Amino acid sequence: MNMKVYVLALSAFVVGMVELVIGGLLPLIARDLQISVSAAGQLITVFALVLAIAGPVMLALTSRVERKKLYLWSLFLFFIGNLLAFISPNYEWLMASRVFTAFSAALIIVLSLTIAAKIVDVQYQARALGIISMGISGALVLGVPVGVLIGDAVGWRAPFLLIACLTGIVMVIIYRFLTALPPENRTPLMKQLASLKSFKIASAHLVTVLMLAGHYSLYAYFTPFLQTTLQLDSLWISIAYFVFGVAAVVGGGVGGWLSDRWGAGRSILLVVSLFALTLFLLPFSTYLPLAFLAGLVAWGMLSWALNPPQQSYLIQTAPESSKIQQSLNTSSLQIGIALGSAVGGLVVGVYPVMYNAWFGAGFVILALLCAAYSLTRTMPVSHYGKVS
Numbered sequence: 126m127n128m129k130v131y132v133l134a135l136s137a138f139v140v141g142m143v144e145l146v147i148g149g150l151l152p153l154i155a156r157d158l159q160i161s162v163s164a165a166g167q168l169i170t171v172f173a174l175v176l177a178i179a180g181p182v183m184l185a186l187t188s189r190v191e192r193k194k195l196y197l198w199s200l201f202l203f204f205i206g207n208l209l210a211f212i213s214p215n216y217e218w219l220m221a222s223r224v225f226t227a228f229s230a231a232l233i234i235v236l237s238l239t240i241a242a243k244i245v246d247v248q249y250q251a252r253a254l255g256i257i258s259m260g261i262s263g264a265l266v267l268g269v270p271v272g273v274l275i276g277d278a279v280g281w282r283a284p285f286l287l288i289a290c291l292t293g294i295v296m297v298i299i300y301r302f303l304t305a306l307p308p309e310n311r312t313p314l315m316k317q318l319a320s321l322k323s324f325k326i327a328s329a330h331l332v333t334v335l336m337l338a339g340h341y342s343l344y345a346y347f348t349p350f351l352q353t354t355l356q357l358d359s360l361w362i363s364i365a366y367f368v369f370g371v372a373a374v375v376g377g378g379v380g381g382w383l384s385d386r387w388g389a390g391r392s393i394l395l396v397v398s399l400f401a402l403t404l405f406l407l408p409f410s411t412y413l414p415l416a417f418l419a420g421l422v423a424w425g426m427l428s429w430a431l432n433p434p435q436q437s438y439l440i441q442t443a444p445e446s447s448k449i450q451q452s453l454n455t456s457s458l459q460i461g462i463a464l465g466s467a468v469g470g471l472v473v474g475v476y477p478v479m480y481n482a483w484f485g486a487g488f489v490i491l492a493l494l495c496a497a498y499s500l501t502r503t504m505p506v507s508h509y510g511k512v513s
Contacts, residue, residue, distance in 0.1 A: 129244055130253045132298050133237040134260030136200070139291045140230045141264025143207065144172055144462075146272035146284050149348050149366060153281040158216045162349055163474035165216075168223050169345050169466040175227035176234075177459030183232050192306035193299070196236050200296045202229040207289035211282045234261075234455075240306060262377070262429075266370035270363035273348070277359035325502035326443060326450070330457040331495040333435060336397060337461025338468065339404060339488030340428050343481045345466035350478045354411040365421060372425025380430030384437050390500045392434035397496055400427040401489035408479035464488075 147154070147168055155165040187195055206226030213219035237260075241253040272284040343350060351357045351365055383392040403423045410420040439450040465488065469481050 129303055130241045130256050132295070132302060133241050134256045134263075135291075136233055136295050136299070137237050137257050137260030138263045138268065139288055139295060140203070140233050141261040142268035142272060142284070142288055142291075143203075143226060143230060144169075144176070145264055145269050146276075146288075147172075148345050149269055149273035149362065150276045150281040150284065151346065151348055152352065153276055154219070157281060158213075158219070160216050161474060162346065163470040166345050166466050166470035166473070168220060169341070170463045170470065171220060172223045172227045172230075173341075173459045173462035173466065175224055176231045177456040177463065179228045179231035180235050180456055180459075183228065184235050187232070189308050191308060192236060192240055193303050194305075195232065196240070196299060196303070197296060199229045199232040199236065200292055200299065202226075203233060204289050204292040204296065207285045207292065210285040211289065213282075240303075243306065258377075259374075262370070262374045266367065266374060269370065270366040273359060273363045273366060323443075325499050326439070328495045328499040328502070329435070329439060329442065330453055332393065332397065332492045332499065333431070333454055333457040334461040334464065335488045335492035335495060336400065336431055337458050338465035339400070339485040339492065341462045341465030342469040342472065342485035342488060343404065343407070344428070345462075345469050346473050346478055346481055349473065350481065353478050354408065355417070368418070368421055369425040372422045373429040376426030376429040377432060379426060381433035383430070384434035389434040389438035389441060393431065393438060393496050394493070394500070396427055396430045396434065397489060397493045399423070400431075401486050401493060403427055404482050404486040404489060407482045411479075 151162050151165045154160075154168070155162045158165075203226060206222055206229060209222035209225060210219055213222060237257050241257050245253045272287075275283050275287065347366070347369075348362055351362050355361075357365065380392065380396060383395065387395070403420060407417075407420045407424060410416040435454065439454060443450055465485065468484060468488075472481050472484050
């Protein structure tokens with residue numbers, strides 16, 4: 126495998142840290158900036174929402190820029206954004222830094238995927254994309270718990286300084302080893318969105334939105350959930366995040382195995398159904414440590430198990446626009462994160478944090494209904510980008 130792919134995966138790891146680590150720092154941020162945990166949670170909402178919108182839009186606007194130059198500029202702006210977060214004197218400044226960082230993060234993620242596929246032979250493209258995805262999952266497994274420990278030891282700002290330093294290292298490596306790459310021919314944004322005229326495709330993307338909304342209704346507030354229900358300190362909270370992350374990465378493999386063995390449609394129905402049940406039962410499991418551990422592992426595995434069958438289903442349903450569907454599914458994922466963390470913030474501002482799990486289960490039940498609807502529709506697409 127081309128070593129440059131692993132450098133791109135390191136970039137994906139750093140970006141993944143920025144999006145995910147803040148969930149573990151919410152109580153620290155809220156206390157330091159004298160805001161509610163609910164308000165702090167909107168830092169996740171805004172980042173995810175900007176990321177969802179900015180990805181396809183920024184890529185369309187920068188389609189004529191040489192790829193290496195664009196990548197380096199994106200990393201530089203990402204570096205600046207994290208320094209702005211590090212020195213934030215108040216909530217408004219921190220929110221602005223999150224918006225600024227999300228724009229550059231959107232480009233870094235998309236460029237990492239497109240460049241990785243371009244610099245390897247055709248037979249290694251799927252493996253290269255998998256390595257980039259591993260970079261993001263690595264942030265979940267290692268970045269989040271390490272960030273929580275650092276934040277608790279020296280303050281919530283420190284993880285942002287660490288991420289800025291890692292970004293600087295990545296910039297040097299990219300500048301040294303990545304060769305210039307010409308711009309790609311991009312599909313116009315409106316042509317990408319045209320496929321959503323199909324109710325079968327649109328409802329399939331809604332499954333991703335609602336599944337992630339249910340997940341992040343609780344996951345965005347997982348630290349206060351652990352502090353309230355189990356009275357865990359920062360070390361045990363980091364361990365809980367680590368266990369969750371390992372389970373999530375394993376869940377991605379399980380989801381792929383299920384899809385190959387049972388088919389994408391049945392796998393989607395199974396994963397979404399079990400996920401709704403797990404979220405509903407999770408607050409009750411906190412009364413028994415072993416039961417909570419089992420619930421935590423199940424929650425982590427199921428949270429990532431949907432992606433492989435979902436991607437397979439979209440490719441099988443609309444093979445002529447499969448790349449576009451993958452791009453839209455990524456945006457759907459970020460919209461779900463934004464929706465879930467926003468609603469979770471409203472819930473935690475009114476009810477005890479354990480209620481977040483039950484509101485999340487409600488979102489997942491809606492995802493199950495959308496999945497059943499999509500699977501029972503016929504695909505009315507007659508040719509690429511046009512719905513008959």
